[in-house]
Amino acid sequence: MRQPDAFLTRPHERWKDSYIDAVYEYIREKGAVNWHPEILRKRFGEYLKVVEQMERDPLAGMAPSSLFWLIADGRAYIGDVELRHHLNDSLERFGGHIGYKIRPSFRRRGYGALICRLGIRKARLLGIGDILITCDDDNIGSAKIIEANGGVLQDLIDNKRGVLTRRYWIRAGE
Numbered sequence: 001m002r003q004p005d006a007f008l009t010r011p012h013e014r015w016k017d018s019y020i021d022a023v024y025e026y027i028r029e030k031g032a033v034n035w036h037p038e039i040l041r042k043r044f045g046e047y048l049k050v051v052e053q054m055e056r057d058p059l060a061g062m063a064p065s066s067l068f069w070l071i072a073d074g075r076a077y078i079g080d081v082e083l084r085h086h087l088n089d090s091l092e093r094f095g096g097h098i099g100y101k102i103r104p105s106f107r108r109r110g111y112g113a114l115i116c117r118l119g120i121r122k123a124r125l126l127g128i129g130d131i132l133i134t135c136d137d138d139n140i141g142s143a144k145i146i147e148a149n150g151g152v153l154q155d156l157i158d159n160k161r162g163v164l165t166r167r168y169w170i171r172a173g174e
């Protein structure tokens, strides 16, 4: 199901409008987002600076992370993947090295599996060896994606969120 023109890239002005449309979808789904779409529209440069800062000089206690957008479907933002360069205590329990999402209107078309696969490839380029990926126990789609990408279930832990967290490892060389 891989889309031939799909690729990961840094967030960029070129795909800003489709990203803003997607953020409205995330709001409808979750009720809140870090950057309101109208703020993004007006202050996109600031958003890009924060993304850059998360990679170079993150806030105290946070692991450095790199953000990539998945561009597909005639060159539009479809989803994103965040790569955390190393684990801290909280990422070890929840979050792991890789977090991804696909905009709601593009789900169930194989993009989730694709962004995870491309994210693993980027993580390897960043020098991350063994990769931890976590998901909620009831997140059937994400569990399938991680397992299809070679994830081996280590355990399920209770992070007091009302649902257990599955912790999977993708070992270096796989």
Ligand SMILES: CC(C)(COP(=O)(O)OP(=O)(O)OC[C@H]1O[C@@H](n2cnc3c(N)ncnc32)[C@H](O)[C@@H]1OP(=O)(O)O)[C@@H](O)C(=O)NCCC(=O)NCCS
Pocket (backbone or CB within 6 Å): 099, 100, 101, 102, 103, 106, 107, 108, 109, 110, 111, 112, 113, 114, 134, 135, 136, 139, 140, 141, 142, 144, 145, 148
């Ligand atoms: C999880 C998520 C990334 C899946 O994206 P997607 O584009 O729908 O995934 P795919 O189309 O590649 O589907 C992969 C598999 O999961 C299945 N699947 C996807 N969503 C599902 C759901 N809600 N219920 C059951 N199965 C589901 C698909 O049928 C497919 O199965 P197959 O391999 O047997 O064909 C997407 O739902 C999402 O962004 N959710 C919110 C953020 C999130 O949960 N991120 C993961 C955190 S670890």
